[in-house]
Amino acid sequence: xxxxxxxxxxxxxxxxxxxxxxxxxxxxxxxxxxxxxxxxxxxxxxxxxxxxxxxxxxxxxxxxxxxxxxxxxxxxxxxxxxxxxxxxxxxxxxxxxxxxxxxxxxxxxxxxxxxxxxxxxxxxxxxxxxxxxxxxxxxxxxxxxxxxxxxxxxxxxxxxxxxxxxxxxxxxxxxxxxxxxxxxxxxxxxxxxxxxxxxxxxxxxxxxxxxxxxxxxxxxxxxxxxxxxxxxxxxxxxxxxxxxxxxxxxxxxxxxxxxxxxxxxxxxxxxxxxxxxxxxxxxxxxxxxxxxxxxxxxxxxxxxxxxxxxxxxxxxxxxxxxxxxxxxxxxxxxxxxxxxxxxxxxxxxxxxxxxxxxxxxxxxxxxxxxxxxxxxxxxxxxxxxxxxxxxxxxxxxxxxxxxxxxxxxxxxxxxxx
Amino acid sequence: xxxxxxxxxxxxxxxxxxxxxxxxxxxxxxxxxxxxxxxxxxxxxxxxxxxxxxxxxxxxxxxxxxxxxxxxxxxxxxxxxxxxxxxxxxxxxxxxxxxxxxxxxxxxxxxxxxxxxxxxxxxxxxxxxxxxxxxxxxxxxxxxxxxxxxxxxxxxxxxxxxxxxxxxxxxxxxxxxxxxxxxxxxxxxxxxxxxxxxxxxxxxxxxxxxxxxxxxxxxxxxxxxxxxxxxxxxxxxxxxxxxxxxxxxxxxxxxxxxxxxxxxxxxxxxxxxxxxxxxxxxxxxxxxxxxxxxxxxxxxxxxxxxxxxxxxxxxxxxxxxxxxxxxxxx
Numbered sequence: 001x002x003x004x005x006x007x008x009x010x011x012x013x014x015x016x017x018x019x020x021x022x023x024x025x026x027x028x029x030x031x032x033x034x035x036x037x038x039x040x041x042x043x044x045x046x047x048x049x050x051x052x053x054x055x056x057x058x059x060x061x062x063x064x065x066x067x068x069x070x071x072x073x074x075x076x077x078x079x080x081x082x083x084x085x086x087x088x089x090x091x092x093x094x095x096x097x098x099x100x101x102x103x104x105x106x107x108x109x110x111x112x113x114x115x116x117x118x119x120x121x122x123x124x125x126x127x128x129x130x131x132x133x134x135x136x137x138x139x140x141x142x143x144x145x146x147x148x149x150x151x152x153x154x155x156x157x158x159x160x161x162x163x164x165x166x167x168x169x170x171x172x173x174x175x176x177x178x179x180x181x182x183x184x185x186x187x188x189x190x191x192x193x194x195x196x197x198x199x200x201x202x203x204x205x206x207x208x209x210x211x212x213x214x215x216x217x218x219x220x221x222x223x224x225x226x227x228x229x230x231x232x233x234x235x236x237x238x239x240x241x242x243x244x245x246x247x248x249x250x251x252x253x254x255x256x257x258x259x260x261x262x263x264x265x266x267x268x269x270x271x272x273x274x275x276x277x278x279x280x281x282x283x284x285x286x287x288x289x290x291x292x293x294x295x296x297x298x299x300x301x302x303x304x305x306x307x308x309x310x311x312x313x314x315x316x317x318x319x320x321x322x323x324x325x326x327x328x329x330x331x332x333x334x335x336x337x338x339x340x341x342x343x344x345x346x347x348x349x350x351x352x353x354x355x356x357x358x359x360x361x362x363x364x365x366x367x368x369x370x371x372x373x374x375x376x377x378x379x380x381x382x383x384x385x386x387x388x389x390x391x392x393x394x395x396x397x398x399x400x401x402x403x404x405x406x407x408x409x410x411x412x413x414x415x416x417x
Numbered sequence: 418x419x420x421x422x423x424x425x426x427x428x429x430x431x432x433x434x435x436x437x438x439x440x441x442x443x444x445x446x447x448x449x450x451x452x453x454x455x456x457x458x459x460x461x462x463x464x465x466x467x468x469x470x471x472x473x474x475x476x477x478x479x480x481x482x483x484x485x486x487x488x489x490x491x492x493x494x495x496x497x498x499x500x501x502x503x504x505x506x507x508x509x510x511x512x513x514x515x516x517x518x519x520x521x522x523x524x525x526x527x528x529x530x531x532x533x534x535x536x537x538x539x540x541x542x543x544x545x546x547x548x549x550x551x552x553x554x555x556x557x558x559x560x561x562x563x564x565x566x567x568x569x570x571x572x573x574x575x576x577x578x579x580x581x582x583x584x585x586x587x588x589x590x591x592x593x594x595x596x597x598x599x600x601x602x603x604x605x606x607x608x609x610x611x612x613x614x615x616x617x618x619x620x621x622x623x624x625x626x627x628x629x630x631x632x633x634x635x636x637x638x639x640x641x642x643x644x645x646x647x648x649x650x651x652x653x654x655x656x657x658x659x660x661x662x663x664x665x666x667x668x669x670x671x672x673x674x675x676x677x678x679x680x681x682x683x684x685x686x687x688x689x690x691x692x693x694x695x696x697x698x699x700x701x702x703x704x705x706x707x708x709x710x711x712x713x714x715x716x717x718x719x720x721x722x723x724x725x726x727x728x729x730x731x732x733x734x735x736x737x738x739x740x741x742x743x744x745x746x747x
Contacts, residue, residue: 028545035540036552039533039623046620047559050570057573214442221439235728236443242724243450244681246701247717251449253709254456254464261452264465296446319421325428354563356684361705371565378569378688388573391566402554402561411553414628 051395058388062163063111067104068095075161080181084154089138092148093130100127114383115167115176116156122147155179168389193373193390200370201397203288204352208299210292211348212341215299219340222300223307234304241297249361252290256280256362282364290358295351299344302409306340343409350401354394370394450721457482457714464711482715486512489712512716515700522611522696523679526618531672533619534626535664541627542634553627560624568688571617575608575689609691617685622675629674633667633738666738670731677727 009017065072070091078088099105109123126144133140141148159167159177170176170183174191178184185191218237222230240248255261263277272278280286310333318328356371363372370390377387405411424432460479461467469477488494490511496502506513540546541553559567607613641663645655683698690699697716704713 025545028543029547032540032543032546035543036537036546039537039556040552042529042533043556043559043620043623046616047567047570048555050567050574051562052570053574054566054570214445217435218439218442221436233443236447238728239725240446240450242677242728244698244717244720244724246681246683246698246705247453247720248449250701250705250709250713250717251453253705254714255449255452257464259463259465261456261465293445293449296442316421319423325424325431350561354565356563356565357702361702371563374565374569378572384573387569391569394563395566398562398566402558405561406550406554411550411557412631414557 054388054395055392057385058168058392059166059385060164061111061160061168061385063107064157064160065163067099067102067108068092068157068161070095071157072161075158080158083151084138086136086138088154089141089148090135093133093137093141096123096127096130097133099123100130110382111160112153112156114171114386115160116153119147119153119156122153152179155181168385169393171386172389172393193370196368196370196373197393200353203284203291203367203369204349204355207288207291207295207352208345208349210288211296211299212345214292215296215303215344216337216341219300219303219307222304223310224312237297237300240293241301245294245357248294249290249358252286252293253281253362256286256289281362282367284363284367286362286364287359287367287369290362291352291355294358295348298347298351302343302347303337303340306337306343310336339409343405343413346401346405346409350398350405353401354398453714453717454721457711457718459711459714462711464709464714482711485710485712486510486715490514511695512697512700512712515695515697518694519680519696519698522614522618522694523676525615526622526679527672527676529615529619530622530675531626531668534623534671534675535630535668538627538630538634539660542631542637544639556627557624559620564621564682564684567617567621568684571613571685572608572688575613608689609694611694614686614690614694617689618679618682619675621682621685622678625674625678626668626671629671630664630667633664637663663741666734666741670734673727673731677724 011017011020068091071088074088074091095108096105099108105127106120106124109120112123113120122145126141126148129144133144147153155178159165159181167177171186172193174186174194175183176186222233222237225233253260257263258277258279258281260281262280263272266272267274267277280289314332314336315328318332319325323331353369354371355369356375359367359369360372360375363369371394374387374390374394377383377390455470456464456466458478458480459467459470460477460481467477471477487506487510491505491509493502493505496505537556541549546552607616637660641659642655645659646652650658681698683696683702686694686696686699687702690696697720701713701716704710
């Protein structure tokens with residue numbers, strides 16, 4: 001019966017309807033995909049590949065590998081733990097000699113220096129003397145600098161010999177490898193990155209919470225006022241949202257600095273005296289105030305869009321059944337706004353975790369976040385691979401949060417203004 | 418939200434406290450932006466209100482910081498203000514050059530992101546679109562991934578002399594600029610070029626174009642395109658005569674968002690731009706980091722005025738869009 005019905009249903013030119021429908025649907029799918037394809041390719045080239053390049057940079061560094069080929073060869077042919085023999089010293093001396101002519105010795109030294117501070121100058125100075133060195137090279141190198149006899153130096157060189165390593169991730173997590181290759185924490189005074197990650201997440205959480213505390217009442221007010229009035233007040237939220245980030249940061253510098261408007265007003269009101277002006281800028285306080293201001297609209301807007309459609313009759317019903325206003329809020333209104341709280345908090349947190357400009361300008365030393373360290377390694381210390389590893393770790397955190405946002409809120413629910 | 422008659426005195430009190438709290442938060446939001454405006458007319462090089470300013474004495478106010486914007490970087494700022502002076506301004510003044518750069522970069526970045534973004538949004542809002550959620554997640558990600566990470570990736574990607582990478586055949590050098598890749602193949606770098614900054618800014622603007630245009634298309638009645646086809650219009654005619662007029666407000670507001678994103682972007686420019694690509698935000702960044710002068714406040718004021726204009730334009734577009742789609746009864 002089913003077979004005969006299917007056979008009967010055909011299109012005008014006699015093809016089975018089912019097949020024609022499948023073909024039409026796949027054509028429609030292809031056409032939709034074709035519209036998206038140019039942009040997808042563009043994003044792939046201009047965004048996904050650069051991120052891939054960053055990940056590659058975080059595990060790969062060939063400064064040493066490319067410029068010390070003989071030494072690398074020696075490490076490959078001799079198992080870990082072999083004390084350096086004359087051949088090893090000869091390899092180093094000859095590599096440094098070549099490195100001096102090609103001016104690449106500092107580069108190789110830089111790579112070792114990342115893991116063992118102070119070795120860059122050792123490579124540079126020894127390379128200068130290497131041109132005149134005669135065998136036996138062991139004595140020649142030790143004469144040039146006794147540091148060449150340090151087993152730690154050899155262990156470090158062995159570790160950096162492969163171009164691809166997890167060294168930079170270890171460094172980004174305040175870990176390193178000792179002489180025997182075990183992963184250990186770096187010395188107390190060098191542990192900075194975990195502390196910075198914690199500070200970044202802590203500050204982001206604090207800012208998210210402050211934004212929630214400030215944004216919730218305002219969103220509620222906007223959602224319950226008549227549309228004409230709330231649209232007017234909405235301008236006060238949207239104008240900062242549309243104003244340049246640098247303008248807002250500048251404004252806070254002007255307001256909060258020692259001779260700034262806020263301190264002047266406080267002195268004028270007699271709350272503080274002229275000698276004890278508050279230091280609200282170039283520290284964590286400045287970062288928190290400015291970032292809260294910048295991120296607050298990202299909390300208010302999702303809250304507002306969730307609160308607006310909540311019918312006031314629910315609250316009235318609760319009151320008529322005897323609930324106090326507090327119970328009504330706690331049991332009826334608040335649970336209905338939870339999706340907005342989730343959306344707003346996640347968005348603010350995600351944006352806060354990666355903030356760079358504001359902490360860089362108003363953060364001082366104590367308000368720096370992980371982003372600022374990434375920029376520091378790229379522009380000042382020039383340890384690109386470490387910067388890339390830090391960026392990759394931050395990226396993992398952000399992608400997890402993004403995934404969570406997509407699951408809870410849905411990317412297509414994202415709205416602007 | 419008038420209080421019901423059964424409200425207790427405590428509730429009436431709370432209502433006032435609540436309103437004051439909200440007022441304080443709104444003040445916190447708007448005050449920093451408003452304060453900058455009068456301070457930019459300060460006659461003294463201070464960042465606070467002088468007593469003359471507070472007494473509305475005209476001597477406390479001046480246009481000198483706006484004047485500085487024109488003269489800063491000029492060859493002969495003291496020259497008589499004739500045609501030659503203005504031509505000097507146009508060619509050498511740093512802020513004027515920064516504005517030119519910002520507008521050029523912003524314009525082309527917006528063109529790329531809005532063009533490609535609108536096309537993609539049309540595809541994404543079709544009911545038969547496969548993998549919609551995954552694709553959407555990828556296209557929105559430039560907005561979510563911290564700018565410092567994007568900038569770092571672009572920094573490596575653009576400056577890499579780029580020898581043995583298997584994907585080079587797909588890279589911008591190979592695909593779009595074939596003539597570069599022929600002779601100085603891997604020697605050409607996007608780092609430090611206008612093209613590099615424009616492509617990066619276009620990438621950052623794409624999520625905004627996608628979000629606004631897909632939002633417009635949610636209320637789109639697909640029977641209109643079928644009706645057009647029924648009446649004999651080709652897909653192209655349908656697009657330009659039926660779809661485009663309806664989604665145009667969304668496209669323009671997406672374009673505005675994309676332009677503002679580029680116009681306000683400093684990190685990518687700092688990382689991959691050469692000194693030539695001095696944009697307004699970069700000039701501001703330098704100004705704030707080195708020696709902050711009230712001239713920055715003059716720039717800030719101009720930017721605030723621009724953003725007020727943008728906000729007004731957007732609001733008009735939103736109303737027009739709603740009217741066109743018959744969503745708003747008034």
